[in-house]
Amino acid sequence: MFMDKLRRFMYGRYGSDRLNFALLIFGLVLSFLASIFGFPPLNFLSYVLYLYAIFRMLSKNIPARRKEYHAFLKVWTPVQKWFRIKKTAFLERKQYKYFRCPNCHQYLRAPRGRGKILVTCQRCRKEFNQKT
Ligand SMILES: [Zn+2]
Structure with missing residues (x-):
């Protein structure tokens, strides 16, 4: 009603x-x-x-x-x-390092403890060195 x-x-x-x-x-x-x-x-x-x-x-x-x-x-x-x-970066802070692509500013992540690695951005395909 x-x-x-x-x-x-x-x-x-x-x-x-x-x-x-x-x-x-x-x-x-x-x-x-x-x-x-x-x-x-x-x-x-x-x-x-x-x-x-x-x-x-x-x-x-x-x-x-x-x-x-x-x-x-x-x-x-x-x-x-x-x-x-x-929030995700905080929750996964022990397993992954979060950073941004210097070219397109896309958020990326890499497993921690691998030292300095060569990263290829999945969006713009730019390669750059990143310390994990
Ligand atoms: Zn990029």
Whole structure:
């Protein structure tokens, strides 16, 4: 009954995506910082973010919301990739040395303890020496 009404209400509306989730998380972080530092404008900003997330969720202008989401992904995807590589490099720090190709900046890894080795980048085929 309630779910039917909710489904009918949400029909033709944008709903949620990762940008909404990011807005809510960022809002929570801001209100947490506001309570730590006793700085109310941050709290106000967090409410603005929550309202924007709700507005996006209920919006019927789906193309505009998609455009915002793609703009968000353009910024967020490289950040997420960087964090993922740093996490993997940390977890595998005893087995592998992580480094970047000097030519194309691709992340590469090599087993540790092999001394100085000749590395061939898998993306651009550039060869360079790397200490492991
Ligand atoms: Zn390369």
